[in-house]
Amino acid sequence: MLPAIQFEALAEDALLLRFGERIDIELNARVQAATACLRQRLPQLECVPAYASVLLRFDPQHWPGGDPHQQVQAAACAILDAPDPFVIASRELVIPVCYGGEHGPDLAEVSAHCRLDADAVIAHHTAADYRVAMLGFAPGFPYLLGLDPRLAVPRRPDPRQRVPAGSVAIGGSQTGIYPETLPGGWQLIGRTPMRLFDITANTPSLFTPGDRVRFEAIDEDQFRDLAATNPA
């Protein structure tokens, strides 16, 4: 039997559903399935999935006749107790990455820390299947689950002021991609020419929570060619 969901009223217009307290791929899969169900059945709520929780934001005025948090909680429980049998069709995205060199200035450091040669780091990073656990930090920034534990490295003691857009990075046991040029403290092992976030597009974010992701190594020339077709 699955552990019970904990509910916490965060604000007048917000209720948090917590499924657990760990970063775990199975737990996050429950979060994504619950988010999909809740969105379909209670479209008036805004659902924000994270590693092990879903935030529900609502307008308390739209839940008249008593405690709005209790009503939202009851509605959510009714849905999650009798989930739709449908399986969420998660997409798989293959992200080309040029590892090392100027695009991955910390690859050598990661390789030294992990006692693996650079090719092995790349091989482990491209071999894994990742899941987008949530988007945060900046618009379109995917927090990916599934990093090979052998590649875990501490964050940099001196965060960079400017991490280039597209940088693929490792921070602790997590891996992610910087959608824009941003300050950041993760270790940069490579860079993708893909554009992750475009506010003017119909679907602004390349990733959505729940997506499956793989990385594919490309060389400098392929990076340049792809970058030319995906102007930022």
Add this chain to the structure above:
Amino acid sequence: MNVTVIKPGLLSSLQDAGRSGHAALGVGRAGAMDPPAWQLANALVGNVGSEAAIECTLTGPSLRFEQAAVIALTGAPITARVGERSVPMWTTFHLAAGSVLHLGGMVSGFRSYLAVRGGFDVPTLLGSRSSDLHARIGYDRGRALRAGDVLPVGTAAALPGFTAGYDVQQLDWSLDPQPWFDFAQRPLALLCGSHWSQLDAASQQLLFSGKFSLSKDSNRTASRLDGHMLQLRAPLELISEAALPGTVQLPPSGQPIALLAEAPVTGGYPRIGQIAMVDLPRLAQRRPGDTVCFRETTLDEALTRLAAHRQRLARLLGTIAQRLERT
């Protein structure tokens, strides 16, 4: 119709009700830091939608109105003049074509709003014209206004009672800034957050009895609170969860941080409190160095105050619309 920015002021940006519904993509709401003041400024010029207005911070911009315009100023008391004539706040004001509006400093408070009839008509991105200065979304990649910017204004029918030809015209009535602007700086109502119980006993007490002051590193993303360092009984290792405007976080440094309109959508610091929604605009009106203190509230009380506040605002918006029609 265009408005040209001659001087930008300390930090002026275009804001509306914000970009809601996109937190799952990592996109926060942004929007006006003092939403009732923003909404009342729009109402006073007869805007009915979520039009963008200029949010000024501490000192306002100087603007040239290329054509005649109807404007309103609300929020923190700010000096404003056109030529020798001072422009009153909390009312509707007519500017002749070519007028230069000089907004100066604020007597108290931190943010004033300038609305124009028709609204500043910059492109809408994910349902909003707000500039998210932190995420760099909005007008010209989400930046503050600069000298030389030319801001388009949407078209709107003339407001009854305001006809071109006079130099300046204003209504013979204005709104009482109270309770929309808090001159008394009373304590802010705070809900105990999930990790409040993890604070040590002295810190639990200090949160509600201590006087904090707003740090100079405060911005539209967060207010840092100086004055007292708070401590947990034991360090907490948390995983990131959704974060909200109004959340008071406690990072390892012990300095509490209140998240504001441009809060990131996720966060991993302990949550020691949540500021009541009704009191968030009052925090937005505190300037660096101002005192901030908290009183404990309950979810019931916070919801009751929110409902009353919304009713009062809705009634006032209705009254303004009626009176503008009759003017």
